[in-house]
Amino acid sequence: MLLTDDHTRGGWSSAQQRNPFFVERARDELIKAGVPEDKIKVVPGIASSTRDEALIVKNYAESEKFRSVLFVTSSYHSRRVFRSMHKTLDSTGTAIGMEPTAPGPAESMFWWVRSEGWRTVGSEFVKLIYYWFKNE
Numbered sequence: 001m002l003l004t005d006d007h008t009r010g011g012w013s014s015a016q017q018r019n020p021f022f023v024e025r026a027r028d029e030l031i032k033a034g035v036p037e038d039k040i041k042v043v044p045g046i047a048s049s050t051r052d053e054a055l056i057v058k059n060y061a062e063s064e065k066f067r068s069v070l071f072v073t074s075s076y077h078s079r080r081v082f083r084s085m086h087k088t089l090d091s092t093g094t095a096i097g098m099e100p101t102a103p104g105p106a107e108s109m110f111w112w113v114r115s116e117g118w119r120t121v122g123s124e125f126v127k128l129i130y131y132w133f134k135n136e
Contacts, residue, residue, distance in 0.1 A: 002043050006023070079128060
């Protein structure tokens, strides 16, 4: 299981008495879900965008000689991730797949009636258009 690091802190953790990074929270959640700790790897590099993540994963996949990579991301983000990863990894011969996570509150059919929906889904449409033209 590979994780990328955006070097962003999440909310307060009472157990840790600090604001852990999102990548630390993701790792902890995977362990709680039964993924063995030694099977979780944080890919080297800081990703400040989906494009950065694609390049980091490409470099890692090439160095490790992966034949395929399955990306897991939120449903509303999956279109842009798939497009970006496909364009970046296409030249490597690495097959890619996409597995959207279960829909969250911002991904319901009523996303547009909540401010959270506009922040996540609404902004995703803008980013999707940007990536569409930028990566052409």
